[in-house]
Amino acid sequence: MIHNDLLFSFLLLSDTVQLKTRKLIGNSIINAISPTQLSILKFVKFNDLVTPSHVNKYMKMSMPNTSREINKLITKRFLTKVVNERDRRKYYLYLTSDGETLINEFFTVVENQFSKQIKNISNEDLIEIITSIEVLNEKLLKKL
16 A cells, blocks of 8 residues: 555656646747757756767657657757767767757756745755655665
8 A cells, every 4th residue: 555655646746846847947948949858958968978879768768759859959959969080870969059058048947936936945944855855866766
């Protein structure tokens, strides 16, 4: 029974986080790219020497869908690809200046919205929330 309760709570939390994240992002970025494309851009921003295969593994998508999303981001001029000089079949993905601007806008919007949401929460409660997230991450999310 406890496993079912945990599963239900986890699914509810997951759905709530997705909905709240979309609310934090706002409309400006969602109109420019899809949530999948945003995830790809964030992955490229925080990782070095990213290949389409890396994106594929991270996103857990089929390779044709991964390629399609990458190509859309290249067409929109948020990503660029650079051929590996040692192996011309391989290429790396990098954010363009427009991609950097979009990601920076994303983090600014999220930070501003998030700050508004937590402004009335005490420091003690914030520390408790941080601890709870760390426990959830360590004991459950890393194992999934």
